[in-house]
Every structure is written in structure tokens, then in C-alpha cells.
Amino acid sequence: MDQLLAMRAFIRVVDTGNFTKASEALGLSKASMTNLVQNLEAHLQTKLLNRTTRRVMVTTDGALYYERALRIISEVDELDGSLSQSYSTPTGRLRVEMASIFADWIVIPALDDFHRAFPDIHIDLGVGDRNVDYLAENVDVALRGGQPADQSLIARRVGQVDLTFGASAGYVERRGMPKHPSQFETDHQCVGYFMPPGNRSMSFQFERDGERVEINPRYALSVNDARSYTAAVLAGLGAGQLPRCMVADEIASGRLLAVLPDWHIEPIPLYVVYPPNRHLSNKVRVFVEWLVRLMAEKGVNPQHSRQPR
Template structure:
């Protein structure tokens, strides 16, 4: 039995939902597809698919085998590609993970440019701040803020995100403009951000000259998504630390104002992260190179003009 061919047949049946469509994708007869899958089940001594006259359903063992077979096939295809003349035209499915703020503000608006350059690469983009099991979920690459906790992953620093502490005009009108970070443990409040899976709220750290202040602020709401975090700040639920590239328009319009502008907030490093078994992939390589160029073009490898800007705070104070 050609086990790799049988694995390809099984994977296509799972993805298309029936043998007829799978046979068309692979250019085989339906009888050949059926024989390949049956031989694979006999070899594994387990049932991978439940068949009825109308549909094909994956068994529990079949679902587990599908995930692993998908990784094996992808690695074989990538190895073939890296050693073939087709390396100059990378192709295939690319599984990418990143937080919603990076997807919405950085990557998705520019993806059409990437597609024109590499039309044969198809991107499955997972969006969210959750913890990802890269191997189990067959993730090729991720864009992450902050140093990756998993030391087994390959991480390349590609830039940083400058942060600014701000609040809505509605919040300032209600509670006034704070003068010191310690007030957020007393008579002011922040929108809090909690990390998964620990559910631990992140402390806020401010620096000024030789002084450093770390606070665990009072809060009405705590969230675990940057876009929801910004919505909560705009709604007047508290002050918050937000990426400069997210809030530039809202600061310019006056919907948000800079808070404690003479205090510095440390920038968040940006990393491209991928499992060690993906670093030779041609499609991963070209996507990383494109992402690095994009980040540079957006100025995320240089100091953002809004970061630690006293001028922004002075303009906001005059408006108030």
C-alpha cells in the first residue's frame, strides 16, 4: 500500500465531505479513492470514516488521524518544494495566527498586495488573543506582541508597538485629569486587561526620569481582546494603555485625550513566531519577509510620534 497516497485520499474525503468530490480533486476514480481509504483503515486496524448513502462522517480516531496526516502531508510537500525548481513560486495553504488588532490594523488591509505577489498562497487567518497550540492546530506562523513564553518556538523580533495612556473626553469630564499613576488605585479607574489562560490582570508600569511606578488599578471591566479594550476606553469606562497606531485618529478628533503624558510606557516587542518544523518552508519564508517589510513601512520598527508625547497631552488639556 502507498500510505502517503492513502493519507492524501483520506484527507481530501474529510475536507470535501464525500468520495466523489475528493476523487475529482485528486484526479482519481471513485473506486480508487474508496480502495485507498479502505486499505488505510485495514493497515491502521481502525475505522476512520462512517459512511451512509448521503454523507461521510469522521470517527473520533479519524479526526485525530486527520490532524496528524495533514501535518505530515504539509511537511512532505514543503520538503519537495524546497528542493525543486518551483521554489520561486511558493504555493499552498498557510495557517496564520494573530491578535485581532494586528489583523485589522496591519495585515488584512495589505493582504491584497501579498496576494498579487504570491497568488498561489492561500491564507487561513486565525484571529484572537488566545493561547495557541501550534502543533495540534497545525499553525505555520503567528504575529505576537511580547516575548513568547514557549521557548521551543522559533521567535524573530520584527518591530515594536509604542503605547499611549489615554482616556475618553467623557471620562475626563466625569473624573478630571489625573496627575499621578497612583491615583488609579484610589479615585480613578482603568480598563483592565487579563491574560489567558491564567486570567491574571496585567499591571500598569509607568516611568519618569529615575522613577518607576507599577500599579494594579481599580477597574469596572476587564477584557482579553484589544479591540474590546479600546471600545471600553472610548465608552468612558476607564483610562487605558493602547497602541499608538490604533488611537491616532481618535486623539486627533478629540474623542480620546492623552493621560499622564510626561510618564513613559514601555513599548511592546513584536515577534514572528513559528514551530521549529516550519522554518524551512518556502511559503512561510516569503510571508515573513513580506510581514517584516509591512511592519517597517508602518513605522512599527521606529519611535511613534504619539508615544510619550507631552505635546499631545498639552493640547488635550487645553481642549478640556
């Protein structure tokens, strides 16, 4: 029995909750995954998992073994990575997730430069603002705005996105220029933005001279994608909070006008997020360092602090 492979199989089954997702993540057949875990249980002479037709549950012994096995596999991966990094060129498939506005504006236009430097890395880029199951979908790294909610992930803060509150010139011409944030709950409207779970449209926060205001704005349209959100604001469907560096051309041309410019909006912290152990991969390391440099070139304020998981 390949005990390290069996340990990896068991860990992935626990992480994903079933054998089907675990087998897809490791690139093995479901039958192979089942045999690996059964052989591991036989070797240990204890039951690690309780299986039903609908779910897989970890036994008490299985939970204890999982914690120790995870540490061992992490150390093995770290050792392999520290040695192979010096002697090999990064290769393989890299599964990446990020919002459309980062993908379209920062990453995709520059990817040719990355592939010239690392021709043996093949990127599968998932684009969108949906919630992602990093382990089940075998994601290596993600670029996300805001503090990650999943505390099991490793998050490195790499910058922040400054926001501007703006509306199209057509909207201001029709509706006038608002004087206070509260007007967006009465005679003005924003483009709404909603995300699961709950699909509630987000509120907006403003600050000026010690006064803090949070509004739940009126809207005619609410979307769940950053690219569509920006398009809706530029189309005059309402005001919105937009990344300043990404709408600089629209502001310069007069298509987008600053609204409530004397009110402060808190920047969005930007994180690179990894599932446990993925940050040890050489291909992930080179991609993240390239991404950090690229964001700095594009005006995303660099932050070099690291956030523990």
C-alpha cells in the same frame, strides 16, 4: 513502508499527544497514522509509544528516536525548501494566528496586495488573543506581542509597538485628569485586560526620572481582546495602554487624550513565531517578509535581530 512519512507521523503524535490530533495535522486518517507508527516500530524492532485509552506516552527508545528523527526531518525539509524556492511559486494553505488589533489594522486591509503577488497561497487567519497550541492546530506562523513563553518555538523579533496611556475626552471631563499612576488604584479606573491561564487582569508599569511604579488598577470592565479593549477605552469606561500608531487618528481628533504623558511606558516587542521547521517553508518566508515590510509602512518600529528558540 514510506519511512519518512512514518517518521513524520511518529513526530506529530509525540508533538500533539494523541493520534487524533496528529492525523488531523497531517491530513491522514487515524487508522493510517496508527499503521504508520506500528510499521515503524516493527521496522525498528522496538516499542516507541505506550498507548492507553486516554493518552499516548513515549518510551525511552521513543524519546531517543524522536530527537534524531526530528533533526533528520528538519534537514530534509530544509534541503527541499532550498531547492524548490528557486524553481517554484509559493503555493498552498497558510495557517496564521494574530491578535485582532493587528489583523484588523495591519493585515486584512492590505491582503489584496499580497494575494495579487502570491495568488496560489490561501490564508486561514485565526484572530484573537487566546493561547494557541501551534502544533495541534497546525499553525504555520503567528504575529505576537511580547516574549513568547514557549521555548520550543522559533521566534524572530521584527519590531516593537510603542504605547500611549490615554482616556477618552468624555472620561477626563467626568473624572478629571490624573496626576500620578497610583490614582488608578483609588479614584480613577482603567479598562482591565485578562488572559489565560489564570485570567488575572494585567498590571501597568510606568517610569519617570528613575521612579518606577507598577499598579493593579481599579476597573469596571475587563476584556480579553485587543479590539474590544480599544473600544472600551474610547467609550469612556476607563484609561488604557494602547498602541500609539493605531490610535493616531483618535488622538489627532481629540477623542483620545494622553494621560500621564510625562511617564514612560516600555514598548511591547513584536515577534513572528514559528513551530519548529515551519520557517523553512517558502510560503511562510514570503508571507513573513511581506508582513515585515507592511509593519514598517504602518509605523511599527523595525527590529532586525533574531531570537533563538
